Amino acid sequence: MLQIHDALVQDAWGVFDIAQMPTDGGPETPSPLFSNDSGLDTRYNYNAYLHGQFNRDFHLSRQIKDLDLNAVLLDDPVFFPHTLHELSRLSIPFGIVLHNMESMARIPKDTQQQFSIFHEEIAAISQSKLCVTISREETWLLENMGINCFYYPYYPTKSLEDWLSAVRSARNQSEKKYIVSLGTAFNPPTYEGMCELATMWDSVNRGKEFLIIAGFGASLIKQIDANFESIYIANNVSEDEMFTILTECKACIIHQHSGAGALTKIPELLLAGVPVIASHHAARSYYDQSSLFMYDTLEDLPTALAAATSAPPPRCSVMRRDEGLRASIARAF
Missing domain, CATH: 3.40.50 (Rossmann fold)
Structure with a gap:
């Protein structure tokens, strides 16, 4: 590392x-x-x-x-x-x-x-x-x-921390337009979670929000049986495109039912001022983060989403050791 x-x-x-x-x-x-x-x-x-x-x-x-x-x-x-x-x-x-x-x-x-x-x-x-x-x-x-x-x-490294701080500053003036789900679809637990989120999005969201699924290998999600009318797949986005996505999103959903380690995307998003809604499994190692909104099942997602998008900009309390x-x-x- x-x-x-x-x-x-x-x-x-x-x-x-x-x-x-x-x-x-x-x-x-x-x-x-x-x-x-x-x-x-x-x-x-x-x-x-x-x-x-x-x-x-x-x-x-x-x-x-x-x-x-x-x-x-x-x-x-x-x-x-x-x-x-x-x-x-x-x-x-x-x-x-x-x-x-x-x-x-x-x-x-x-x-x-x-x-x-x-x-x-x-x-x-x-x-x-x-x-x-x-x-x-x-x-x-x-x-x-x-x-x-x-x-x-x-x-994150100093250079990435500076980039995330720039995103946070840009969010102060940006219009928030959509929900995003980020991750590397080449990672099996991330792929499975993105597939389930895409499949269930219509029923849990009921047309209220537009969802962007972005990250390396995200095009794999297009192969599943889901209604993509309210979902956009952004595959292998550039750094400038990611900056725009993070600046304009209302919140980020991270959905997993399996996986190990800790999801590094969570502290990065919190540092960028992006509200994070995570399944309990995805939130592992970060249960102490007061700005993190958690849910048990996708049926609970609308409640967590409403709370996250109406809360003040999040803070990250992870400390270097x-x-x-x-x-x-x-x-x-």
Whole structure:
């Protein structure tokens, strides 16, 4: 995460970009992460992505012995089995930066497969000196399993924070025209939530508001059976287009029934002054945000929408924990 890099750069931690590693030429890596769901694999090219990631991991592991490493912070450990094995073999201590628990993030098609991923993930994380996570719930779970964790709530980089502040200022003079739902449709829980929202929009909204669904891969939503007369799909919008959407929207709906980690879009929207209405699952890790409006089912959405659009501009009370992060890493290593 860029935020963690920014917090640690002054402490002489370097960054290795795995994107430069080849995505082919490695051995077949068995993993319960591979999906047997042809629909999931076809929509997201999921298994091919995993093969490429494991090949990058293999090539990275081959370089470990030639690097002068005192300690390593590694992203999402289930994607780095070869590297973890090599770090352990060489007795190099490592920590984990957990974007989200992969065993909780995938749409469960096979319960036994989910347990297999969970077992593999916990086994990897438990070898670390420290696990840094942006999720309160995952911190709670891992600490109860005896794993040393630090909760580091997501906060945008300085450049993004400035951009969000500009949106907030522009909203003071803008006419509010529509409701928006933002997210990456290439993320399965986000895709499922957007599909349900689009399908139910007519019945819960009753023609009162126009809805824009925007984000990477949003065109996938057009393929479902829904009435799009009061819905516009904005696919892969530019930064200028997103600025306009956020400036002119009345509120943003984030609808999920599954998913892990914490939704970084929530503090970003609150910083931009956009009222946020989220399902209880989507609101995970942010229940303490007084400006966040939550609902249990889509039938409750009109009430939450009315409350959000009549409230004062929201505030974000998420605080950076950079000093605590540095102290936790210093103790761990």
